[in-house]
Amino acid sequence: MLYSSTGTYAAISRAVLRGTLAGIDEVNADANSPIGFRPVVRDPGGEIDRYAPLCDDILANSGARHIFGCVTSSSRKEVIPTLDRTNAMLWYNLPFEGFETSNRVIYNHACANQHLLPLLSWCFGSFGAKPYLIGSNYIWGWETCRVARMRTEEANGQVLGERYLPLGEENIATLIAEIESLRPDFILNSLVGASSYAFLRAYAELGRRDPHFSCDSCPVVSCNLTEAELPLLGEAAEGLVSVGPHFCPQACPEGRDSSFEIISRQSVHTLASMLAVQGDRPFEKFIAERGAGFGIDPATHHSTLSVNVAQVRRGVFEVLHHWADVPPDPYLTRPKRHPGISRPRLSVVS
Amino acid sequence: MGGQMHIPNLDQACAVVMHPVPDHAAALMRQLTAIGLTVSHAWPDLPSSAISADFIFYDTDMGHDDQFPWEPGCAPMPMIALVGSEAPGRIEWAARMGADALLLKPVGSGGAFSALLMAHHSFELRRSLNAEIKQLHHRMSARQTVVQAVALLSAQGKSQDAAYDQLRQMAMAWRINVEDAAARIVENANNEGSLRDSN
Numbered sequence: 001m002l003y004s005s006t007g008t009y010a011a012i013s014r015a016v017l018r019g020t021l022a023g024i025d026e027v028n029a030d031a032n033s034p035i036g037f038r039p040v041v042r043d044p045g046g047e048i049d050r051y052a053p054l055c056d057d058i059l060a061n062s063g064a065r066h067i068f069g070c071v072t073s074s075s076r077k078e079v080i081p082t083l084d085r086t087n088a089m090l091w092y093n094l095p096f097e098g099f100e101t102s103n104r105v106i107y108n109h110a111c112a113n114q115h116l117l118p119l120l121s122w123c124f125g126s127f128g129a130k131p132y133l134i135g136s137n138y139i140w141g142w143e144t145c146r147v148a149r150m151r152t153e154e155a156n157g158q159v160l161g162e163r164y165l166p167l168g169e170e171n172i173a174t175l176i177a178e179i180e181s182l183r184p185d186f187i188l189n190s191l192v193g194a195s196s197y198a199f200l201r202a203y204a205e206l207g208r209r210d211p212h213f214s215c216d217s218c219p220v221v222s223c224n225l226t227e228a229e230l231p232l233l234g235e236a237a238e239g240l241v242s243v244g245p246h247f248c249p250q251a252c253p254e255g256r257d258s259s260f261e262i263i264s265r266q267s268v269h270t271l272a273s274m275l276a277v278q279g280d281r282p283f284e285k286f287i288a289e290r291g292a293g294f295g296i297d298p299a300t301h302h303s304t305l306s307v308n309v310a311q312v313r314r315g316v317f318e319v320l321h322h323w324a325d326v327p328p329d330p331y332l333t334r335p336k337r338h339p340g341i342s343r344p345r346l347s348v349v350s
Numbered sequence: 351m352g353g354q355m356h357i358p359n360l361d362q363a364c365a366v367v368m369h370p371v372p373d374h375a376a377a378l379m380r381q382l383t384a385i386g387l388t389v390s391h392a393w394p395d396l397p398s399s400a401i402s403a404d405f406i407f408y409d410t411d412m413g414h415d416d417q418f419p420w421e422p423g424c425a426p427m428p429m430i431a432l433v434g435s436e437a438p439g440r441i442e443w444a445a446r447m448g449a450d451a452l453l454l455k456p457v458g459s460g461g462a463f464s465a466l467l468m469a470h471h472s473f474e475l476r477r478s479l480n481a482e483i484k485q486l487h488h489r490m491s492a493r494q495t496v497v498q499a500v501a502l503l504s505a506q507g508k509s510q511d512a513a514y515d516q517l518r519q520m521a522m523a524w525r526i527n528v529e530d531a532a533a534r535i536v537e538n539a540n541n542e543g544s545l546r547d548s549n
Contacts, residue, residue, distance in 0.1 A: 084458060101384040102459040103377070150354065300384045331463055333360035333386045 001039055002055060002069025002079070007046015008168045008193030012071050012260060015228035016093050017041075019261035020068045023268025035272040040064050048074055055079040059086045065283070066091060066271055068264065072192070073097060073139045080104060089283055091271065093264045095223055095244070097143035098330035103284050107302045108267045109259070110245055112147055113329040113338050114305050115223040119243040120151050120188075121340040122309045122321050123221055128185030129157020134175065134199065135190035137164040144190040144223065147332070160184045165191060170198040176206055183212060189222045196225075197232055204236040215239025215311070226258035230315065237312045245305040247317035270294050302328030307339060358470050363404040364388045366396065369432060370412045374456065378407065378432075381462035403427055405466060407453070410444045411435050423448040428469035432457070450476075492529035499532035502539050 001020055003013040024037045040062040044050035051070065058064050059082065067083075068091045070076040076092055083090055083104035090105045098111035123131070133148055135141020141164055149159050160182045163175055172195070179187065191199055203220055207213040221241040227248050230237045232255075248257040274294055278286045291298040304327045310317040321341070329337040365387045369375040372391050382389045392400065393409075395417055400406065404427055408417070411434040415422055423446060431444035434455040444452065450469035453461050496517070503513035521531035 080459075099463060100460070101381065103380070104459065150356070299380070329386070331360075331385045332357050333363075335359055336361055 001041045002044065002051065002058065002067050003041075003071065004044050004046040006043070008195075009046065009071050010193075011229050011232055011255070012094070012192075012226075015226070015255065015258050015260040016068070016071065016264045018256070019093070019264030020268055022261075023265040026265070027268060027272045033272055033276070035275050037268070037272070044075070048072075048078060051075045051078040052082055055082045059088050065089065068093065068267070070094075073100075076100075076105070077139075087282065087284075091267050093267055094260060097140055097147075098332065099143070101300045101302070101330055103301070105301060106267070106287075106296060107300075107328075107330070108263050108270075110223075110243075110305055110307070111302060111328055111330040112144075112332060113334075114245070114307055114326050115243045116144055116147055117151065117332075118307045118321075118323060118326070118339045119221055119223060119241075119309055120148060122243075123186050123188075123219075123241075124152075124155050124157065125341045127217070127219065129155045130160050130185040131157070132160050132179055132182060132184035132187045133162040133190075134187065135164050136192045136195060137166050140192070140224075141190045144188070148188050165195045167195070168193065169195050172199045172202050175199065176202050179203075180206060180210065180213070184218060186218055187220045189220050190224065192224065196222075197229070197236075200233055200240065201236045204238075215241075219311070226255075226260055227252055227317065228255040228258040228260055230312065231255045237315070240312045241309065241320075242312075242317065243307060243309050245307065247308055247310045247319060249316070251315050270296075297328060300328050300330055302330055304328065355467055355471060357467070360386045360404075360466070362388075364390070364402070365405040365407060366390050366392050366400045366403045368392050368394075368396065368406065368408040368413065368417065370394070370409060375407075375432075377459065378453070378457040378462055381457070381459070382466075385463055385466065401426065405430060405469065407432055408447065409434075410440045411455075413443070413447070415447075418447070422446050428466075428473035430465045430469045489529055492532065495536050496529060496532040499535040502535055 001017055003017045004010060005013055005017065021039060024039055027033050028036050040058055042054040042058055044054050055067060058067060066089050070079060070090065070092055071094055073096050076090065079090060080102050088104065091108065092105050093108045095110045095115050096107065129152055131148065131152060133145040135145050145162055149162065152159050161178055189196060189199065200220065203213065212218055215238070219239060219241045223243055225240055225242040226244060244259045246259040246262055274286065287296055287301065288298045295303050297303065304325050307323040307326050308319045309321040310319045323339040326339050327337050365382050367375045367379055367389060369391070370393050375391060379389045396419060406425065406427060407430045409432045418425070420426070425448050428450045429448050430451045430453055431449035432455055433441070433444060433452050450472040451465040453465045499517055500510060500513045503516050504510050508516065517531060518528055521528045524531055
């Protein structure tokens with residue numbers, strides 16, 4: 001396990017770590033499974049330059065060949081050269097922006113055609129095509145906003161503003177003032193961790209001051225908000241919109257059972273059943289030949305997933321729109337795999 | 351072509367990878383398949399079906415002019431050079447064949463997508479610039495004809511400004527550009543020695 005249990009996105013790390021460890025316990029407790037796991041845990045503490053050395057350390061000193069790790073794309077990109085050199089695998093269980101299909105990574109969560117595109121399509125239909133874009137200042141925020149900008153222009157909309165905050169930045173007064181004066185149709189939030197929590201609390205406060213900024217007329221939508229962070233947000237979570245392959249249908253203590261946690265748990269089971277029949281073949285060759293049987297697309301190492309747009313109502317995500325079985329398109333080159341909402345065409349009658 | 355790089359629809363796109371050792375091209379072909387392209391391998395010669403391919407990847411270490419059915423630099427699709435030896439002679443050859451992007455060998459798990467985007471972008475830019483240059487050449491070479499046509503029209507007693515204005519109106523009426531209208535007037539004058547039709 002290579003997750004940061006401290007640092008700005010620790011709540012997310014704890015969810016994936018909890019899911020992975022639960023999966024390991026279940027596999028180890030299964031008398032029918034020929035596979036048992038011994039977890040080796042390293043904690044980079046949210047510092048980007050500690051990921052590659054700790055990945056090296058795991059592979060060199062523990063005999064582990066499979067790493068469950070990394071929350072941010074930046075940290076994933078840090079460890080890929082080590083994985084390439086040592087032929088080890090990374091199981092990456094978070095949504096990401098796509099544009100990567102490393103032979104050494106299994107991407108179990110959603111890529112942009114499974115989160116951002118359907119979310120935007122739903123927002124354009126429900127609120128309008130004048131978004132305000134905010135994100136943390138690294139590749140997840142940049143690429144999410146870039147795709148959102150292109151889609152908005154294609155929908156004949158207009159991006160009213162686009163701002164990036166450094167990871168961990170909590171000073172958001174200027175941002176709130178700008179949103180208040182621009183009055184967008186909705187806000188796409190790709191901030192992570194502390195910045196996101198600070199922004200969402202301040203935005204809830206703005207909504208109490210000015211009814212335009214309520215979840216019914218100008219919601220905050222995100223591709224990376226799950227149950228795992230609801231306890232940290234409290235009341236400020238009410239009305240937030242998110243998108244994901246799974247939402248827990250009832251209130252979960254400590255934000256348990258998020259898609260991060262569930263996909264992490266499932267991925268351990270997938271690994272166990274693959275190892276049970278892998279034989280002598282190298283793992284990447286095994287995926288190429290048999291991956292599809294385990295839900296992993298051999299071409300992209302991604303999965304076909306459900307897509308749900310959901311809103312927090314009384315502390316629980318309520319699904320508002322559902323698409324079943326959306327195949328992955330990590331490079332956004334296959335429009336047939338882009339779920340949308342067909343809307344009646346409106347015309348002006350004079 | 352603005353600053354924004356649009357991702358082309360590659361759902362039905364085909365790429366041909368020209369490489370002497372298919373096994374060495376496997377990682378590249380895997381990447382292209384993940385991106386959504388249909389990929390085929392060719393060596394040494396391009397099959398005739400390659401004329402309809404959307405992208406060609408070609409090896410620069412072992413490649414030579416005769417592999418391609420078109421003149422160097424005249425490929426009808428974006429071309430991506432697979433560079434092994436960085437000897438200047440090989441880079442020069444890659445450039446002469448019309449490389450729109452480069453990809454260094456050995457190809458690992460990345461690089462193909464940026465090469466595709468860059469090649470697509472460069473190819474479209476070159477194509478639109480070539481079309482514009484051709485049009486400007488045509489207009490430049492037509493300058494003398496325009497001067498002749500204005501001279502012919504003003505010979506009927508008009509000022510040069512009025513004659514040019516008349517030329518523009520005739521072009522509009524004939525629904526052609528000014529240069530083509532001028533060519534028609536000059537041709538008529540040469541054929542018939544008069545401007546009977548000009549009014």
